Amino acid sequence: MQNGETNHKSKILEKIYHSLINRFGFQNWWPGETKDEIIIGAILTQSVSWKNVEKAIDILKENKLCSLSKLKNTDQETIASLIKSTLYYNQKAKKLHNFISHLEKKYAGKLEKLFALDVNKLRAELLKIKGIGKETADSIILYAAEKPIFVIDSYTKRIFVRLGLAKDDWNYQILQNFFQTELPAKTDLFQDFHAQIVKLAKSYCTKKQPNCVNCPIKEFCDYYAEK
DNA sequence: ATCCGGTTCC
DNA sequence: GGAACGGGAT
Numbered sequence: 001m002q003n004g005e006t007n008h009k010s011k012i013l014e015k016i017y018h019s020l021i022n023r024f025g026f027q028n029w030w031p032g033e034t035k036d037e038i039i040i041g042a043i044l045t046q047s048v049s050w051k052n053v054e055k056a057i058d059i060l061k062e063n064k065l066c067s068l069s070k071l072k073n074t075d076q077e078t079i080a081s082l083i084k085s086t087l088y089y090n091q092k093a094k095k096l097h098n099f100i101s102h103l104e105k106k107y108a109g110k111l112e113k114l115f116a117l118d119v120n121k122l123r124a125e126l127l128k129i130k131g132i133g134k135e136t137a138d139s140i141i142l143y144a145a146e147k148p149i150f151v152i153d154s155y156t157k158r159i160f161v162r163l164g165l166a167k168d169d170w171n172y173q174i175l176q177n178f179f180q181t182e183l184p185a186k187t188d189l190f191q192d193f194h195a196q197i198v199k200l201a202k203s204y205c206t207k208k209q210p211n212c213v214n215c216p217i218k219e220f221c222d223y224y225a226e227k
Numbered sequence: 228a229t230c231c232g233g234t235t236c237c
Numbered sequence: 238g239g240a241a242c243g244g245g246a247t
Contacts, residue, residue: 047243052234088231091245133245154243207241 009165010182016163016217017189020196023216027195030143035111036067038144042136043095044086055085069109072100095131102129115145123149134172142194148187150179151194155201162205164222 030038037057044053059082060066065074079093086092100109106125107113117125122145126137138151152175160166166175183189204215210223218224 046245047231048233049235049242055234085233087233087242088244089233091231095245131245135244 012165012220013179013182016220017193017196019216019220020200021192024196024199027192027199029191029195034067035115035144036069039068039099039111039140040066040071040096042139042143043099043131044083044092046088046092046133046136048087052085052087056083059083059085068100068103068111071096072104072109091131095129098129098131111144115147119147119149122147138176142187142190146187148185148190150176150183150190152176152179153194153198155205156194156197158207159197159201159205162210162223163217163220 030041033041040060041053041057044056057066063082065071065079065082071079076090076093076097079096080089083089083092103109103111103114114125115122119141122141123137126132126140127134132140135151135153138149141147141149142151152172157166157170157175160175160178161168161170166178170178179190179193183193200216204211212218212221212224212227215221215224
């Protein structure tokens with residue numbers, strides 16, 4: 001049985017999530033896209049907005065190159081030239097190749113083989129690839145492999161520090177443990193919760209001049225209470 | 228702590 | 238036209 005404190009936080013998280021859903025509706029993230037596209041998107045979106053990524057994905061699609069097998073046979077310079085909109089295009093072209101060659105070497109190029117690993121092994125495996133950090137690994141696991149792991153990003157940290165549920169010095173791992181301790185390990189829930197967080201961060205809980213008055217979860221928020 | 232180096236918002 | 242955006246490697 002859980003102690004009172006843990007149970008209390010679970011309840012608050014649950015209320016927060018339902019308030020978000022009530023305002024924004026269920027966020028159907030990465031619907032209808034292939035696993036390849038999700039992985040490519042997860043790498044390309046590092047440190048840039050999704051707008052930049054969409055442009056690059058569209059161009060890759062126009063060139064019939066938006067799959068891992070196609071990118072495998074495309075040289076880095078060509079890939080880089082097509083994904084210019086994602087800022088660090090040379091690095092990212094290399095990262096895409098790193099992912100693909102790791103998959104080739106250890107999993108016969110088959111995602112199903114890689115994704116057959118359990119969550120922890122899969123994460124460790126992804127983190128071996130140069131260019132795949134925690135957030136990218138977890139995004140791939142949650143949205144492409146469809147296994148329950150809670151994705152942390154700077155939005156998550158900003159929101160939950162403002163709420164008063166997290167401390168400013170919590171690192172990625174501590175933050176992730178917090179969510180995974182307090183929430184049931186459901187893929188659907190983790191996928192949508194993260195999407196709701198992104199939605200809130202962009203629409204209300206912005207870095208500068210957040211729109212607290214109209215925020216759907218202001219009633220739970222220390223930051224709002226202190227204003 | 229700095230590099231990477233396009234796009235968006237003011 | 239300049240700041241802000243913000244993940245990963247080193």
